[in-house]
Amino acid sequence: MSRIVLVLLGLVAAAALVALPAFGGLATLNLANKIMIAAVFALGFNLLWGQAGLPSFGHAAYYGVGTFATIYMMDAIDRGGAFPTPLLPLVGAGAGFLFGLVAGWFATVRSGVYFAMITVAIAELVSALAQKWEGLFGGEAGIRSIRTNWGPLDFQSTGSVYYLTLVWTLIVLLALYGLQRSPFGLVVRGIRERELRIRFLGYDAHRVKTVVFALSAAVSGLAGGLLAISDESASMVLFGGAGSAFVVLNTVIGGAGVFLGPVIGAALTTSFAYFGSSLSHFWPFYLGVVFVVTVLFAPEGIGGAILARWRRVRDGAGPLIGLGDLAGLAGAVLAMAGLVLLIELTGTICSEAYRAEIASLKGVWPPVRIFAISFAPLTPWPWLVGLVALIGGSRLALGAGRPILPRLFAGRPGPRADQTRPGESA
Amino acid sequence: MDTIVVALLNGLIYGLLLFMISSGLTLIFGMMGILNFAHASFYMLGAYLAFAATRIFGFWGGIVFGTLGVALIGLLCERTLLRHVRRHGHVQELLLTFGLSFAFEELVKVFFGPYAVSYPVPESLRFAAFSIGAVQYPFFRVLIGATAIAMFAAIFCLLRFTRIGLVVRAAVLNPDMVRALGYNVSAIFSGMFAVGAGLAGLAGAMGGAYYTTNPNMATELGVIVFVVVVVGGLGSLSGALIASLVIGVLVNAVVYVDTTFGDLLAKVGIVSAETARTLLNVPIANTAGVLPFLLMLLVLMIRPQGIAGDERV
Amino acid sequence: MNANTLKLEGVAKTFGVVRVLEAIDLDIRQGERHALIGPNGAGKSTLFNLISGAFAPTSGLIALNGTSIGGLVPHALNRAGLGRSFQITHVFDRLTVRENILLAVMGRFGKRWSLMRIGPVWAQIAEETDRLIAGANLAAQAGKRAADLAYSEQRAVEICMTVGTGASVILLDEPTAGMSREETRHIIEFIRRMTEGRTLVMVEHDMDVVFTLADRVSVLVNGRILVTGTPAEIRSDPRVREAYLGDGEH
Numbered sequence: 001m002s003r004i005v006l007v008l009l010g011l012v013a014a015a016a017l018v019a020l021p022a023f024g025g026l027a028t029l030n031l032a033n034k035i036m037i038a039a040v041f042a043l044g045f046n047l048l049w050g051q052a053g054l055p056s057f058g059h060a061a062y063y064g065v066g067t068f069a070t071i072y073m074m075d076a077i078d079r080g081g082a083f084p085t086p087l088l089p090l091v092g093a094g095a096g097f098l099f100g101l102v103a104g105w106f107a108t109v110r111s112g113v114y115f116a117m118i119t120v121a122i123a124e125l126v127s128a129l130a131q132k133w134e135g136l137f138g139g140e141a142g143i144r145s146i147r148t149n150w151g152p153l154d155f156q157s158t159g160s161v162y163y164l165t166l167v168w169t170l171i172v173l174l175a176l177y178g179l180q181r182s183p184f185g186l187v188v189r190g191i192r193e194r195e196l197r198i199r200f201l202g203y204d205a206h207r208v209k210t211v212v213f214a215l216s217a218a219v220s221g222l223a224g225g226l227l228a229i230s231d232e233s234a235s236m237v238l239f240g241g242a243g244s245a246f247v248v249l250n251t252v253i254g255g256a257g258v259f260l261g262p263v264i265g266a267a268l269t270t271s272f273a274y275f276g277s278s279l280s281h282f283w284p285f286y287l288g289v290v291f292v293v294t295v296l297f298a299p300e301g302i303g304g305a306i307l308a309r310w311r312r313v314r315d316g317a318g319p320l321i322g323l324g325d326l327a328g329l330a331g332a333v334l335a336m337a338g339l340v341l342l343i344e345l346t347g348t349i350c351s352e353a354y355r356a357e358i359a360s361l362k363g364v365w366p367p368v369r370i371f372a373i374s375f376a377p378l379t380p381w382p383w384l385v386g387l388v389a390l391i392g393g394s395r396l397a398l399g400a401g402r403p404i405l406p407r408l409f410a411g412r413p414g415p416r417a418d419q420t421r422p423g424e425s426a
Numbered sequence: 427m428d429t430i431v432v433a434l435l436n437g438l439i440y441g442l443l444l445f446m447i448s449s450g451l452t453l454i455f456g457m458m459g460i461l462n463f464a465h466a467s468f469y470m471l472g473a474y475l476a477f478a479a480t481r482i483f484g485f486w487g488g489i490v491f492g493t494l495g496v497a498l499i500g501l502l503c504e505r506t507l508l509r510h511v512r513r514h515g516h517v518q519e520l521l522l523t524f525g526l527s528f529a530f531e532e533l534v535k536v537f538f539g540p541y542a543v544s545y546p547v548p549e550s551l552r553f554a555a556f557s558i559g560a561v562q563y564p565f566f567r568v569l570i571g572a573t574a575i576a577m578f579a580a581i582f583c584l585l586r587f588t589r590i591g592l593v594v595r596a597a598v599l600n601p602d603m604v605r606a607l608g609y610n611v612s613a614i615f616s617g618m619f620a621v622g623a624g625l626a627g628l629a630g631a632m633g634g635a636y637y638t639t640n641p642n643m644a645t646e647l648g649v650i651v652f653v654v655v656v657v658g659g660l661g662s663l664s665g666a667l668i669a670s671l672v673i674g675v676l677v678n679a680v681v682y683v684d685t686t687f688g689d690l691l692a693k694v695g696i697v698s699a700e701t702a703r704t705l706l707n708v709p710i711a712n713t714a715g716v717l718p719f720l721l722m723l724l725v726l727m728i729r730p731q732g733i734a735g736d737e738r739v
Numbered sequence: 740m741n742a743n744t745l746k747l748e749g750v751a752k753t754f755g756v757v758r759v760l761e762a763i764d765l766d767i768r769q770g771e772r773h774a775l776i777g778p779n780g781a782g783k784s785t786l787f788n789l790i791s792g793a794f795a796p797t798s799g800l801i802a803l804n805g806t807s808i809g810g811l812v813p814h815a816l817n818r819a820g821l822g823r824s825f826q827i828t829h830v831f832d833r834l835t836v837r838e839n840i841l842l843a844v845m846g847r848f849g850k851r852w853s854l855m856r857i858g859p860v861w862a863q864i865a866e867e868t869d870r871l872i873a874g875a876n877l878a879a880q881a882g883k884r885a886a887d888l889a890y891s892e893q894r895a896v897e898i899c900m901t902v903g904t905g906a907s908v909i910l911l912d913e914p915t916a917g918m919s920r921e922e923t924r925h926i927i928e929f930i931r932r933m934t935e936g937r938t939l940v941m942v943e944h945d946m947d948v949v950f951t952l953a954d955r956v957s958v959l960v961n962g963r964i965l966v967t968g969t970p971a972e973i974r975s976d977p978r979v980r981e982a983y984l985g986d987g988e989h
Contacts, residue, residue, distance in 0.1 A: 053517075055517055055520060055521070057463075057524065106723055106726050106727075109726050109730045110656075110726070110730060112516065112517075113455070113461035113516065113520060113660070114656060114660065116461065116520060117461070117652040117653075117655065117656050118656060118722070118726065120648075120649055120652055121649060121652055121653050121656065121718075121719050121722050122719065122723075124649040124719060125716055125719035125720070125723075128715040128716045128719070129716060131715075132708055132712040132713070132715070132716070133708055135704060135705040135706070135707065135708075136705070178854070179854070182853065182854045182855065182856075183841075183845055183850055183853040183854070183855075183856060184851075184852055184853055184854055186834070186838055186841065186842060186845075187842065187845075187851065189831070189833075189834060190831050190834065190842050193831035193832055193833055193834060194829050194830070194831055194832075196813070196825075196829060197825075197829040197830070197831065197900070198842070199812070199813035199814050199817075200791075200813045200814075200816075200817055200822070200823055200829075201814075201817060201842055201843050201846050201900065201904050202814050202817035202818050202846040202847070202851070202904055203814055203846055203851055204814045204851075205814070208851075241645050245524075245528055248521075248524065249525075249528075252521060281535075282532065282535070282536050284528075284532045285529060285532035285533055285535070285536060288525060288528040288529030288532050289529060291525040291528065291529075292507070292522065292525040292526060292529060295511060295518060295521045295522045295525055296507065296510055296511060296522065299511075299514055299518055343536055346536055346537065347536040347537075350536065350537050350538065350539070351539065352539060
């Protein structure tokens with residue numbers, strides 16, 4: 001029964017994705033492209049984080065290397081090279097794999113927090129190189145190339161790029177799902193659970209980890225390749241810390257323990273960035289807050305919460321949504337609204353533009369407009385309303401000593417509680 | 427000759443500044459097993475708090491405010507947030523501090539905008555401490571180094587010669603035993619976390635004035651600090667000191683090398699003069715930003731546990 | 740055939756200035772069950788860690804079937820034919836019992852990098868896995884996550900894994916630690932059954948376990964082997980009594 005529902009859902013989703021260019025505008029297609037690229041990147045990252053338990057905080061390096069490699073290949077095609085355009089993402093994947101093999105060998109010498117620090121440092125190394133080496137990375141301006149048609153296939157329209165990205169996203173999904181279920185995938189999860197045990201079962205853990213790292217880098221590089229095809233350009237900005245940070249945010253918010261979690265996270269944060277950036281300068285801060293709240297109260301992420309909820313309903317252990325859940329959600333929304341009000345007020349009155357306005361009005365503080373509502377910043381009311389909403393909303397969401405939000409997301413007990421064992425950090 | 431001495435001095439003082447931050451990171455890791463991603467954010471917050479307070483309390487007041495303010499922020503982070511995820515394990519703690527570092531950077535932008543703020547060393551402190559040949563060596567730079575040394579001496583004496591220090595050292599080795607002896611280990615941990623954060627705040631309040639104060643300063647410095655603790659061996663103060671100084675000196679000395687990679691390789695005959703002028707026209711001085719990472723990779727290859735790290739990798 | 744499967748010659752280990760083990764000579768014969776006992780601080784754990792490759796010996800030779808294994812990394816040790824269990828249970832918490840044991844058996848059949856379960860060898864692997872699960876009376880639990888098992892069941896999974904790698908020499912680190920009398924009786928029987936035809940070396944505190952399970956016993960005191968002999972010989976040896984009574988244990 002549940003299997004039929006899943007298959008039906010999958011078919012509906014597939015039909016919607018295939019039909020999107022027919023009724024979606026250019027902006028929708030661009031957003032869908034961005035989401036799919038972010039999803040592939042997050043899936044690659046999660047191979048390392050969710051499956052092998054290795055927290056990389058420098059994955060932008062492999063993404064960026066994939067983008068640059070693909071741009072160079074596009075250039076070669078443009079100048080008469082024979083490489084088929086639809087297979088371009090494989091160039092990104094290959095570059096990511098080779099670079100990941102070297103970087104992974106170093107990073108997986110150590111595990112736990114050392115691994116995390118080494119990945120950060122390697123990413124920074126690449127970023128510093130990209131900044132200095134203008135000949136290869138094109139400096140501030142970056143480098144550009146163009147998509148070339150291949151045989152009967154035309155790649156000039158956004159729709160065609162959309163279909164190419166969709167096909168590659170599905171290929172990556174299937175390949176990673178297969179890998180996860182393969183015997184090798186079992187070894188990888190064994191390393192996540194207890195590396196020492198795996199080694200005493202005769203597996204060369206360092207070699208396995210290096211290969212998984214390289215595979216993860218390859219998928220990230222493939223995502224970079226898709227970006228190159230879509231944007232027809234690459235610049236050193238790709239190597240900055242933001243790229244590495246966003247893939248962590250996407251994966252953790254979506255849920256690292258669920259196969260489609262990173263896809264959910266990528267869809268949500270990419271949409272949030274897309275719409276949020278036109279509404280407020282401070283959208284990354286809100287995203288950061290959402291991330292921290294997720295880590296604190298829903299370690300399994302949104303995907304984990306959905307899965308737990310689905311299991312509960314299937315087992316008849318509870319309704320899909322109860323009254324307490326609604327109250328918790330309402331509280332969370334209220335708290336977020338309060339936070340947004342406070343931050344927008346503060347951000348606006350601290351901005352240079354506002355200071356200049358005060359000066360031009362000879363010391364009078366003009367009203368602050370937030371989402372078409374005017375607030376007088378010198379009266380206590382907007383601040384008070386914001387504070388009350390933030391505190392009241394949090395209390396409602398967390399419950400006074402009886403947290404609603406955690407219960408809302410409660411599925412399994414603490415996901416990585418087992419990793420507190422001694423020697424984990426060594 | 428003079429420039430070499432200046433470069434070495436600059437490196438030494440930059441290294442001492444690095445040590446002010448990496449010592450806190452390594453102490454906290456040694457005690458609580460937490461790798462604090464937000465530690466460099468404390469450095470940034472120190473600079474910004476001091477900058478904001480300078481207008482009200484003056485320069486020195488700003489530095490005190492920055493240090494104490496960041497210590498308080500650190501204390502709050504430990505008691506309200508980190509404590510909450512401890513039961514989920516170290517990786518969840520790592521994620522939390524990572525999220526905090528992200529949020530702190532964006533929060534600073536809310537208050538102070540996305541660009542660097544003007545937080546200069548006051549005119550009254552801009553004089554030469556001494557001169558080396560024709561170069562006047564600035565007093566404030568010497569002051570940063572002296573502060574770091576004084577701070578190190580204070581921590582060393584605190585840990586080595588006082589009763590509190592004894593309890594702290596014991597709590598690092600065996601927290602359960604110390605708890606059983608009736609000490610409030612959780613309070614000790616919070617206190618040490620606040621001290622580590624405060625040290626980073628002090629470093630930021632002084633370093634921010636001398637170098638720059640901008641929202642990227644946490645990320646930029648944080649990476650180098652990670653390199654320092656990987657090279658030095660996480661959890662080891664002496665390792666952190668050695669690695670900080672080595673990296674500080676290395677980064678500052680290479681700036682004075684006046685040749686490009688292309689020239690170097692062309693002289694040996696590996697590449698043509700043409701390639702040397704175009705693709706490989708990268709001055710060696712430009713590698714200053716890359717050298718710490720190369721050093722880290724080298725250490726990982728030959729001594730994965732770091733200079734003073736534990737043998738059990 | 741070399742009668743001495745595992746051979747230690749003049750093995751010593753110092754930590755800093757502390758000499759924990761000095762000049763250990765030990766011959767462990769093919770197919771025997773050998774127990775290492777001794778008062779606290781005698782160096783049992785250090786010796787166990789040296790044999791299982793956690794540390795390299797400061798000096799001396801450790802040989803398995805005639806080749807030196809001193810200082811080998813864990814996976815190489817395992818492929819040389821040495822399996823070990825851990826004092827603190829080391830199972831894969833979030834994998835099922837079947838997956839736990841499958842990981843051990845897969846490695847033995849050389850399927851360490853396999854992406855598909857195709858070919859006759861996978862039938863063999865499945866069969867061997869099922870045999871081990873049945874042997875441990877875990878058939879009903881095979882689909883459960885290892886973390887959800889009772890403690891004694893987890894120990895059984897751990898021993899199944901150690902045996903499942905096909906190791907000819909099996910090291911058990913306090914296999915009955917933390918178990919009730921009833922569970923201990925059960926696990927001894929289980930160990931006896933599972934290690935049939937293999938060489939077994941174990942460190943154990945529980946003298947009942949040692950005297951029921953072991954063919955020979957070595958007594959370690961102050962970093963030296965005091966005496967090696969059959970349980971009966973050890974029981975009647977006055978030096979052993981003195982070592983233990985002097986230490987205030989048993």
